[in-house]
Amino acid sequence: xxxxxxxxxxxxxxxxxxxxxxxxxxxxxxxxxxxxxxxxxxxxxxxxxxxxxxxxxxxxxxxxxxxxxxxxxxxxxxxxxxxxxxxxxxxxxxxxxxxxxxxxxxxxxxxx
Amino acid sequence: xxxxxxxxxxxxxxxxxxxxxxxxxxxxxxxxxxxxxxxxxxxxxxxxxxxxxxxxxxxxxxxxxxxxxxxxxxxxxxxxxxxxxxxxxxxxxxxxxxxxxxxxxxxxxxxxxx
Numbered sequence: 001x002x003x004x005x006x007x008x009x010x011x012x013x014x015x016x017x018x019x020x021x022x023x024x025x026x027x028x029x030x031x032x033x034x035x036x037x038x039x040x041x042x043x044x045x046x047x048x049x050x051x052x053x054x055x056x057x058x059x060x061x062x063x064x065x066x067x068x069x070x071x072x073x074x075x076x077x078x079x080x081x082x083x084x085x086x087x088x089x090x091x092x093x094x095x096x097x098x099x100x101x102x103x104x105x106x107x108x109x110x111x112x
Numbered sequence: 113x114x115x116x117x118x119x120x121x122x123x124x125x126x127x128x129x130x131x132x133x134x135x136x137x138x139x140x141x142x143x144x145x146x147x148x149x150x151x152x153x154x155x156x157x158x159x160x161x162x163x164x165x166x167x168x169x170x171x172x173x174x175x176x177x178x179x180x181x182x183x184x185x186x187x188x189x190x191x192x193x194x195x196x197x198x199x200x201x202x203x204x205x206x207x208x209x210x211x212x213x214x215x216x217x218x219x220x221x222x223x224x225x226x
Binding site: 004006009031033035040041042043044045048088090092097098099100101102103104105 | 116143145147152153154155156157160162168170171202204213214215217218219220
């Protein structure tokens with residue numbers, strides 16, 4: 001099915017370090033989305049990717065849409081304490097734009 | 113703009129009780145969604161409404177019903193709550209067009225069923 005496998009499950013890093021997380025699927029996705037969830041809040045969209053091979057940046061965040069359309073990664077450079085939260089990859093199934101699937105999330109902790 | 117507003121923020125139910133979670137959006141979006149979030153499992157789609165007057169099942173619809181009351185409001189009902197429905201529930205809305213799949217989420221309802 002259209003399951004998204006996200007890794008790592010959690011990361012503990014020092015402020016200033018770079019972070020990399022990824023998402024894979026056994027099925028093709030035509031759109032990859034990366035969301036961040038702060039404690040007690042709903043997820044907020046960080047980056048949207050629409051083309052295989054696409055590399056997109058949003059400030060210190062960079063995400064890539066894998067060539068095979070079965071994976072994506074998110075990098076955060078020079079992490080700061082407010083980067084703490086849960087990061088989710090997501091994508092709509094190819095046959096239904098309303099059926100958005102989410103990975104299980106990567107929980108990021110940044111130590112000052 | 114308030115965006116997506118859902119109520120209540122917290123709820124405790126006994127097994128077998130019923131309740132309705134309310135959701136409203138002020139962005140004139142056609143599509144609205146209910147997700148549940150469980151530890152280690154990400155968000156899973158319960159039901160969605162692609163437009164006023166239509167509703168469809170998502171990944172995990174069993175034990176739930178929904179009503180798209182009008183374009184703004186989409187409610188989720190638990191007729192007979194079970195402990196397995198203890199979760200955090202999120203309402204969301206979007207345009208859901210290709211190239212515009214961005215979901216806007218409410219701040220969640222933490223539900224405990226004892």
